[in-house]
Amino acid sequence: MRTDIFARLDREPEPPKIETPRMSPHRIALFGGTLAFYLAIVIAVLMSSWLVTLDWKVMLFRPYQQWPGIHAFLDYYVVLGQRGPTAVMVACWLGWRSWRQHTLRPLLTLGASLLLLNVTVGAVKIGLGRLGPHYATQIGSAELFAGGDIFPSGHTANAVVTWGILAYLAATPRARRYLSAMSAIVSLGVGLTTVYLGTHWLSDVVLGWAAGLLILLGLPWVEPLITRAENWIFAAREWLSARGRTVAPEPAPAGTPRPVPACLPAMGDAAQGSAREPAGTGGHQTTVATATGGRPRAHTAPPAHPGHTARSERTPVTPAGSRRPPHTERTPRGGAAPARPVAGG
Template sequence: MRTDIFARLDREPEPPKIEPPRMSRHRIALFGGTLAFYLAIVFAVLIGSWLVTLDWKVMLFRPYQQWPGIHAFLDYYVVLGQRGPTAVMVACWLGWRSWRQHTLRPLLTLGASLLLLNLTVGAVKLGLGRLGPHYATQIGSAELFAGGDIFPSGHTANAVVTWGILAYLATTPRARRYLSAVSAVVSLGVGLTTVYLGTHWLSDVLLGWAAGLLILLGLPWVEPLITRAEDWIFAVREQWRARGRAVPSVPVAAGGPRTVLVPQRAGSDATDEDPALEPVAAGSLTAVAAPAGTRPRAHTTHTVRSERTPITPVGSRRPPHADRTPRGGSSPARPMSGG
């Protein structure tokens, strides 16, 4: 049954090219309004306004003590805002879409959005250094510049971006509306869950929603870079494929015959030294196959035997002796001794 399903998927035609969203006037207006809301929250926390007072009231209310029955469920639900698990789940889905649609845009868009999220949210977290509710030191204080890293809420911003990217990459208007509603509910629930657990102030969650929404609204400005990155990756892939299709040179087998150049000489002397060589013109070089395991001879000039200096003198190698005579000569008669 599963084989038939996958075979049916493979027979589906390639989907049409999906045009990325453009930075329309409506989107620019939303981006500007969200940015103004973002800056207003930061300013309200910096001056210790009524928003900080509301943070303390919610924190002292201790929601996790008011409704302890849902604590166990919300401990698992808040995982939908953690960057690691959510990024893996969404990347698996977008990876399958990239394979089906023959494009890397879904995965590259997810990577670009997470990179922008880490840079923007991380910079504000470290810059303001706000402490969380469990580490607060003074009632009514904004707890800024104290070495913390919870403003804005990373869980909330990550939930907005990770689940909202599915709506951003939707192929139909109907799917975009449904996915937008789902991502809004998930991100809203994750933000309120962090307030319930006491890990974030209410203003942290508000700023996290605004930070994630700014990333989603500003993604069309990043689309040209995503297109260039996709074209470069495909160009590199084609270069690798071209290298793989190139015919490599045939190497000489180990232990096989090698062709070497051996000098040949005219006359009978050449055939006397090596009967396998035929006499050719003097001074010419002929390619001869050398057997395996032999080293080629050096190109040196050989002299004829008649021109060589003998190594030993002609005659007997024994030193002369007074009592000895050459072999084959007559020797004097030895006296016979007798009794």
């Protein structure tokens, strides 16, 4: 039985149509405001403004030393922002959604959002090259263009996108509100946890929130590409199914002779050439020919040579006629012998 997602899509009834989010004026306004905020944070760090001073104050405060009791818990909590574990957990849920809703859109949307996140956040990280708090070299410096990859916070941006995609794909407004609140709490907690552990500056976390929110707000622009990708996947699946489908051969009609291998006629000739077979234990000879045209009788004795096949395993070949002329002078065993002519004298 097929257990893949496509088999499930074939068996389940068609679900109700789920409305795809569109780029409304309200969403465009939020996207523009978030983008302006994102650029403002980058400029503030580049200019070593008061935001960089705040970063150093929080770093020198060393929160992990002020509240050491929660350190063990936060070490596990921050995993909710790691891309690998969170992507697996959310992909399992969205895979079940795809199973139930007859569509690959949830999984494709998750893949598209993570791809956009890696490209955008990764490019800024590499371009600015900021060092983290544990690797800072000069107090009060922004630590930019020093070969680091800490700005913006990848944990924070990943938490916003990975958990926020659940709210983006929610089927009802009520579920969207609840999931939006949950994703906001998780991403807020992950960002502050990285500040507590000293792995990120505060400005890294703020920029990570903005980077993740930009991905979620801009996803409706990617929806046409997701739809085309889904159609292409299903079309490729149908093409592969049609190509791999095999047609069973039609059975041959009754009475159709089967082809005989080239090596069998010689074997058949040799079998028909011997007209006698040993019978019984007395060593006498009998004629092996039936009344239907001289077809050799099946013999079940093992072959004389290990490399030869038994006569019963060979394909029978019907000869056109007996190859040995009948012996008219031969009399049956036990009968009276014919009188011989007596020579003269």
